[in-house]
């Protein structure tokens with residue numbers, strides 16, 4: 001079993017709130033530096049992940065459902081209470097941004113020469129620590 005990728009302490013995120021057709025929306029830009037194990041040799045490679053996403057912020061689950069029907073452009077997040085879950089918004093996006101292949105094929109000295117096609121091992125949760133880190137960052141403010 002391979003070692004987990006390590007999230008360096010380098011997550012930065014900016015959130016811009018704006019109005020869209022009378023609805024509150026948020027635009028998020030985030031970047032994170034992660035150490036990911038190479039799919040071939042398991043040597044760690046630093047990669048920067050960049051994500052950008054937008055979402056509507058509804059004030060209740062009911063409103064979120066309503067808006068979800070009206071808006072097919074942006075995802076809708078229900079903001080329960082006064083806080084909005086910034087980590088939840090970008091967590092999925094960052095996970096999607098993790099490349100399936102870390103090493104460039106020709107760059108990895110230990111790539112098996114007889115392999116054909118894509119062999120991507122099942123790397124467990126390289127961003128397992130992301131939520132805690134983001135939550136901590138939020139509380140710093």
Ligand SMILES: [Zn+2]
Pocket residue numbers: 038039040041042043103107108109110
């Ligand atoms: Zn490699």
